[in-house]
Amino acid sequence: MPPEVLISEVGPRDGLQSVKATMATADKLRWLDALHASGLREIEVASFVPARLLPQMADAAQVVRHALTLPGWTVMALVPNRKGAEAALRAGVHKLTLPVSASQAHSLANVRKTPMAMVDEVREVLALRDAVAPGVKVEAGMSTAFGCTLQGDVPEDDVVRLALALAEAGVDDVGLSDTTGMANPAQVRRLFQRVFAEIGAKTGAAHMHNTRGLGLANCLAAFDVGVRTFDSSLGGLGGCPYAPGASGNVVTEDLVFMFEAMGVSTGIDLPKLLAARAPLAQGLPGEPLYGMTPEAGLPKGFVQESTHV
Amino acid sequence: MPPEVLISEVGPRDGLQSVKATMATADKLRWLDALHASGLREIEVASFVPARLLPQMADAAQVVRHALTLPGWTVMALVPNRKGAEAALRAGVHKLTLPVSASQAHSLANVRKTPMAMVDEVREVLALRDAVAPGVKVEAGMSTAFGCTLQGDVPEDDVVRLALALAEAGVDDVGLSDTTGMANPAQVRRLFQRVFAEIGAKTGAAHMHNTRGLGLANCLAAFDVGVRTFDSSLGGLGGCPYAPGASGNVVTEDLVFMFEAMGVSTGIDLPKLLAARAPLAQGLPGEPLYGMTPEAGLPKGFVQESTHV
Numbered sequence: 001m002p003p004e005v006l007i008s009e010v011g012p013r014d015g016l017q018s019v020k021a022t023m024a025t026a027d028k029l030r031w032l033d034a035l036h037a038s039g040l041r042e043i044e045v046a047s048f049v050p051a052r053l054l055p056q057m058a059d060a061a062q063v064v065r066h067a068l069t070l071p072g073w074t075v076m077a078l079v080p081n082r083k084g085a086e087a088a089l090r091a092g093v094h095k096l097t098l099p100v101s102a103s104q105a106h107s108l109a110n111v112r113k114t115p116m117a118m119v120d121e122v123r124e125v126l127a128l129r130d131a132v133a134p135g136v137k138v139e140a141g142m143s144t145a146f147g148c149t150l151q152g153d154v155p156e157d158d159v160v161r162l163a164l165a166l167a168e169a170g171v172d173d174v175g176l177s178d179t180t181g182m183a184n185p186a187q188v189r190r191l192f193q194r195v196f197a198e199i200g201a202k203t204g205a206a207h208m209h210n211t212r213g214l215g216l217a218n219c220l221a222a223f224d225v226g227v228r229t230f231d232s233s234l235g236g237l238g239g240c241p242y243a244p245g246a247s248g249n250v251v252t253e254d255l256v257f258m259f260e261a262m263g264v265s266t267g268i269d270l271p272k273l274l275a276a277r278a279p280l281a282q283g284l285p286g287e288p289l290y291g292m293t294p295e296a297g298l299p300k301g302f303v304q305e306s307t308h309v
Numbered sequence: 310m311p312p313e314v315l316i317s318e319v320g321p322r323d324g325l326q327s328v329k330a331t332m333a334t335a336d337k338l339r340w341l342d343a344l345h346a347s348g349l350r351e352i353e354v355a356s357f358v359p360a361r362l363l364p365q366m367a368d369a370a371q372v373v374r375h376a377l378t379l380p381g382w383t384v385m386a387l388v389p390n391r392k393g394a395e396a397a398l399r400a401g402v403h404k405l406t407l408p409v410s411a412s413q414a415h416s417l418a419n420v421r422k423t424p425m426a427m428v429d430e431v432r433e434v435l436a437l438r439d440a441v442a443p444g445v446k447v448e449a450g451m452s453t454a455f456g457c458t459l460q461g462d463v464p465e466d467d468v469v470r471l472a473l474a475l476a477e478a479g480v481d482d483v484g485l486s487d488t489t490g491m492a493n494p495a496q497v498r499r500l501f502q503r504v505f506a507e508i509g510a511k512t513g514a515a516h517m518h519n520t521r522g523l524g525l526a527n528c529l530a531a532f533d534v535g536v537r538t539f540d541s542s543l544g545g546l547g548g549c550p551y552a553p554g555a556s557g558n559v560v561t562e563d564l565v566f567m568f569e570a571m572g573v574s575t576g577i578d579l580p581k582l583l584a585a586r587a588p589l590a591q592g593l594p595g596e597p598l599y600g601m602t603p604e605a606g607l608p609k610g611f612v613q614e615s616t617h618v
């Protein structure tokens with residue numbers, strides 16, 4: 001039996017590109033080895049963007065090539081456009097993820113295109129994928145799906161319409177991201193239910209942030225309505241530029257503990273996952289890592305009965 | 310319309326008795342004023358225990374008398390036994406809360422009595438209440454209901470049987486406490502559903518800890534199955550002796566933000582609640598305060614539409 005939920009680790013991409021320091025390539029590879037050893041089955045390892053914009057990701061191709069030597073997991077990369085997709089496909093990734101903002105204001109500010117115009121960009125990437133690597137999956141990660149610091153509310157109709165346009169364009173799945181930490185459990189249930197109703201099995205990951213402490217509650221809410229893929233970041237690395245001291249991404253360790261404690265299998269060995277913090281800390285000296293479960297430790301007598309590890 | 314959930318602030322009792330420093334009485338009263346101004350409708354202000362055991366609570370009667378001058382909220386005190394109850398009733402509290410441990414090992418270690426023997430202690434307090442202050446409510450707060458650091462698992466049957474015995478003894482409500490931070494949302498739903506089935510409307514508060522980051526997810530789970538009273542502590546003060554750096558009690562600010570963001574009214578004004586951190590910090594210099602919402606701030610354009618403030 002496969003695990004019941006898929007934990008998609010985004011730390012090597014979302015986390016490392018959010019910190020000032022650049023982790024040395026050798027340290028990244030050691031960290032990937034430790035993450036792989038824990039049983040993770042999906043990982044976002046890099047962004048394919050110009051190195052002058054994100055020097056932390058200059059070794060993306062090398063990192064991908066190493067990740068591909070480790071068996072049994074899906075190696076993903078973020079690509080902002082066709083050019084990035086070409087480089088990622090050349091490196092051999094199993095899956096691409098393309099960010100598309102649901103907020104008009106956020107989309108215009110970041111890529112000078114409306115959300116619907118971004119769907120054309122996604123179509124170009126899909127055409128490229130079909131031509132050169134038809135086995136590669138393409139995910140659209142919809143940012144600001146639950147609110148935007150620029151425009152405030154993001155109408156749910158806009159999110160649903162964009163999800164449908166992306167699904168019709170041919171992406172394999174559409175994830176919803178709480179980029180700004182504004183989501184709440186009622187909204188998460190409502191919005192994922194609407195997206196499921198519109199695009200069915202193409203409904204993808206819940207990418208929740210812990211900005212206001214609601215990260216796990218929002219993941220629980222998404223699970224309750226059928227979401228089975230969850231993005232998170234070891235040590236909560238990354239994701240939150242504007243709330244100093246507050247972690248951005250949901251902490252993988254806490255998320256896996258929650259599901260395993262509930263008897264929902266993740267396929268991940270918790271002690272090995274906790275051990276993967278050491279190479280991360282070694283590669284990023286001085287960078288704060290978050291997580292309540294790592295601080296408190298596993299409960300006395302805790303047994304991962306459910307997990308197929 | 311009354312608010313949909315009742316937030317029961319336990320910081321002045323659970324929080325202050327867990328820190329080493331003793332807050333000066335005048336500082337406590339200023340803090341209570343600020344908490345009252347936020348719209349809180351229930352507060353646990355003190356423990357009535359010998360001052361040599363808990364010097365932080367030596368001014369319990371004075372604190373209660375001040376709290377009683379503030380209108381519109383229920384003033385509670387924790388009492389471990391009949392002697393404490395006498396003092397608390399003399400001071401004039403509206404409600405007593407009695408701790409009863411569901412774990413045999415924890416109960417024997419702490420009070421040298423089995424959980425069922427503690428029900429006799431509760432009966433004595435109820436008889437006293439009936440005799441001298443029949444209008445006062447009595448809650449039993451069942452600690453270690455979700456697990457115990459001494460004995461590990463606490464059988465759910467033990468919890469349900471104890472809840473029934475307490476309800477039959479005549480308490481007004483029975484709360485369930487995750488004293489050790491071992492609860493998970495599936496267990497919270499299952500156990501509260503069983504307790505509701507057994508004692509109906511006498512099912513009381515969910516007292517959750519954030520030891521492993523699951524505090525809000527567990528509150529959401531309890532809300533989903535009908536719990537409408539939630540214990541929490543401003544700044545997450547108190548509750549966790551064994552996980553340094555990890556907050557124990559659920560943070561009131563984050564809990565209120567979660568419910569208000571969901572459109573579930575609490576009756577509490579969030580900016581005023583956040584402002585109540587200042588007198589707490591002034592009264593306990595150097596003590597760390599927790600909370601993600603206070604660090605991140607309220608989302609841009611956030612309006613408390615639901616709250617009757």
